[in-house]
Amino acid sequence: ERPDQVAPDVKAARAARLRALSDKLAVADRAARADTAELALVERPGHATTESYHEVAVDPAAPVGALVAVTL
CATH class of the missing domain: 1.20.5 (Single alpha-helices involved in coiled-coils or other helix-helix interfaces)
Incomplete structure (x- = not known):
């Protein structure tokens, strides 16, 4: 040391x-950011990360790699 x-x-x-x-x-x-809209990248079924790096729940049917609109 x-x-x-x-x-x-x-x-x-x-x-x-x-x-x-x-x-x-x-x-x-x-x-x-409450009640604001952002795009989120679906990283695994049901889970995405927004442009501002917040983890959000999304429709599990959304394909991994897709950009989806979310409201925080």
Whole structure:
């Protein structure tokens, strides 16, 4: 282990704080986009990701790789 490395417990705490902040910002962004229309890429049956990187449920019959219109 190198002496200039951040201690594992400090790294873990920083990573946890960053994940919590990311979750908080994602919730705020999704709320700000409520009732807006976006395109979403179907990544697997019933699941798609919007242009703003939010995961949404879609019609399971939508083909994988298709772009579908969704309302957040």
